[in-house]
Amino acid sequence: MRLFISLSLASLLAPLAAIAQSTDGLQSTSCVSSSSSSASTDLYKTKSEVKYAKLFSIEYHNNYKVVNNLSTKDKYILYQCGSDKPSVNDASAFIPIPVSKAATWATTAAIFLEALGVQNNIQNLGTAPSIVSSCLQKLLEDVIEPFNEGNSTHTDEQEQSNTVVFNMPGGEDDDTSNTVYSVEYLENSALGRSEWVKFFAAFFNAEERANKLFEAIDSNYQCFSAKANDEYNDIRPVVAWTSYAAPTEYNNNTAYWQISFADYKYDLVRDAGARMLNTTGKQSTMFSSSQAFLDALEEADILIDESFVSYSYKDLLKNYGIGDKTSATYSWLDSDRVYRPDRLQSTAGGLDWFEAPVAFADALLQDLISVAHPKFSKAGYSPIWFRNLAKSDPVTPVTAAGCTDMYAQRKDPAGTCSSIDFQSANASDSVYSGVDVNETQDLIYDVSKSEIINDDDSDSQARSESSTSGALSIRDGTAAIIGTAAMALSFVAAAAL
Numbered sequence: 001m002r003l004f005i006s007l008s009l010a011s012l013l014a015p016l017a018a019i020a021q022s023t024d025g026l027q028s029t030s031c032v033s034s035s036s037s038s039a040s041t042d043l044y045k046t047k048s049e050v051k052y053a054k055l056f057s058i059e060y061h062n063n064y065k066v067v068n069n070l071s072t073k074d075k076y077i078l079y080q081c082g083s084d085k086p087s088v089n090d091a092s093a094f095i096p097i098p099v100s101k102a103a104t105w106a107t108t109a110a111i112f113l114e115a116l117g118v119q120n121n122i123q124n125l126g127t128a129p130s131i132v133s134s135c136l137q138k139l140l141e142d143v144i145e146p147f148n149e150g151n152s153t154h155t156d157e158q159e160q161s162n163t164v165v166f167n168m169p170g171g172e173d174d175d176t177s178n179t180v181y182s183v184e185y186l187e188n189s190a191l192g193r194s195e196w197v198k199f200f201a202a203f204f205n206a207e208e209r210a211n212k213l214f215e216a217i218d219s220n221y222q223c224f225s226a227k228a229n230d231e232y233n234d235i236r237p238v239v240a241w242t243s244y245a246a247p248t249e250y251n252n253n254t255a256y257w258q259i260s261f262a263d264y265k266y267d268l269v270r271d272a273g274a275r276m277l278n279t280t281g282k283q284s285t286m287f288s289s290s291q292a293f294l295d296a297l298e299e300a301d302i303l304i305d306e307s308f309v310s311y312s313y314k315d316l317l318k319n320y321g322i323g324d325k326t327s328a329t330y331s332w333l334d335s336d337r338v339y340r341p342d343r344l345q346s347t348a349g350g351l352d353w354f355e356a357p358v359a360f361a362d363a364l365l366q367d368l369i370s371v372a373h374p375k376f377s378k379a380g381y382s383p384i385w386f387r388n389l390a391k392s393d394p395v396t397p398v399t400a401a402g403c404t405d406m407y408a409q410r411k412d413p414a415g416t417c418s419s420i421d422f423q424s425a426n427a428s429d430s431v432y433s434g435v436d437v438n439e440t441q442d443l444i445y446d447v448s449k450s451e452i453i454n455d456d457d458s459d460s461q462a463r464s465e466s467s468t469s470g471a472l473s474i475r476d477g478t479a480a481i482i483g484t485a486a487m488a489l490s491f492v493a494a495a496a497l
Contacts, residue, residue: 025209031082117409130350134402188263223417232273237301257293290321331434336390363414
C-alpha cells in the first residue's frame with residue numbers, strides 16, 4: 001500500500017548546490033507568497049498535452065497539477081510551493097513544486113531529467129556504475145551522491161532527503177513515502193516512451209522545454225518514417241528480435257530461446273522500412289530447443305540479439321546451437337546481418353540502449369533504418385547503438401571525460417532528417433541478398449505448441465517482456481525495465497533491459 005504524504009516546504013527549499021542554472025523554458029520557478037491569490041491565478045500558462053503515451057495523464061489547475069500514472073493507478077498532486085495543499089481525494093502523494101531535490105533509482109529517468117536540463121536537481125542516483133551518460137558520470141564524480149546500496153539505513157536517509165524518488169514498480173526500495181513511479185518502458189510505441197519527458201517535466205515546471213523537445217522528436221521521427229517507407233517500400237528485410245537465456249536457478253536450470261514482438265518494436269521496424277518476424281501472431285514466444293528456435297528464424301534477414309550472455313559472434317553461434325556456420329542456411333547468417341544494441345557502454349558494462357534511445361525515439365528510428373538499409377544516407381552513417389557482431393564491430397566506451405558541460409540540456413543525438421539525402425535501395429546490392437522483393441506484410445511463422453514454452457501475449461508479458469529473464473530485457477531492479485524479480489535483482493551491474 002502506498003503511503004499518503006505531504007512534504008515540507010523547508011525540505012523543498014533546501015538548496016542542492018550553489019549552481020547558476022538557466023531558467024529559460026521554466027515557469028513559476030519561485031514559491032508563491034499568498035495562497036488565496038495563487039488559487040485564483042493560473043500559474044502554469046504553458047501546459048503539456050499527451051499525444052502518444054497511453055500510461056500517464058496530466059490535469060492542470062490554477063496552482064496545482066494532477067499527474068496520473070494510469071498503469072499503477074497512482075495520483076500525484078503537484079502544488080506550487082507556498083500555496084496550500086489542494087483538497088483532492090485518493091492522492092498517492094502531495095508534492096510541492098518545482099522540485100529542487102530529486103533522486104532516481106532508474107537510469108532512464110535520469111536521462112529524461114538530463115534531456116530537460118534539470119539534472120542539477122538530482123541529489124542521488126541508483127545503479128551508478130551502469131549510467132552511460134558522460135555528463136551524469138561527471139556529476140556522479142563531483143556532485144551527485146550514489147545511493148549507498150550496501151547500507152540500508154544510509155539509503156533510507158538519502159531517499160528521505162529528497163522531495164521525490166523516481167522509481168519503477170518492483171524496483172529497488174520502491175515503496176518509500178516519496179516514491180514516484182514511471183513506466184515509460186510499458187508504452188506500446190517508441191514515441192509514447194519518449195513522450196514521458198512531459199511526465200517528468202511536470203515536477204519541475206519545465207513544460208515549455210518538454211513540449212519543444214518532444215515536438216522536435218516527433219517531427220523528426222515522422223520525417224524519417226516517411227522517407228524510409230517511400231524509398232524502401234518494395235524491399236523490406238525481415239527483422240527478428242531474439243535472445244537466449246542460459247540455464248540458471250531462475251529458470252529451473254533449463255535454457256530457452258525467445259523471439260520478441262513487443263509493440264514498440266513492431267512500430268520501429270515498420271517505420272524503418274522493414275518487416276517484423278512474428279510467431280503464431282503472439283507478442284513473445286519462447287522455445288525449449290535451439291532447433292525449433294532456428295526453424296522459426298529461417299525467413300529472417302536480420303537478427304537483433306538481446307541476449308544477456310551473447311557478447312561475441314562466437315558466443316552467439318554457440319548459444320544458438322550453430323556449430324558450423326558454413327553448414328547453416330539462414331539469410332541473416334549468410335549476409336552477416338547479426339546485430340546487438342550494445343555499442344555504447346559505460347566502463348562497468350551499462351548499456352546506453354536502455355537510456356538515451358528511450359528518450360529520443362527519432363534517433364532510435366534513424367539507427368534502426370541504418371540496420372535495415374545500411375546505405376540509406378548518401379553521406380554515410382555510423383550507428384549509435386547497434387553494432388554488427390558478424391563484422392566484429394567494436395564496443396564504444398563512454399566516460400566522464402566526454403562531458404563538456406555537465407549542466408547543459410542534453411541534445412537529441414539524431415540527425416536532422418530533412419537535411420539527409422536518402423539513397424534509393426538497389427535490390428541487386430549484396431546487402432539485400434535473400435530479401436524477398438515486393439513483400440510488405442509482416443511474416444508470421446506458425447510454430448507447433450509442442451515447441452513453445454510460453455507464448456503469452458498479456459500486457460505484462462508482451463510489453464515489458466518480463467519473462468525474458470536471461471535477455472537484455474533484464475536489468476537489476478533499479479533499471480529501465482525489470483524482468484523476473486529475483487533474477488533482476490541479481491544483476492546489480494547489468495546494463496540490460
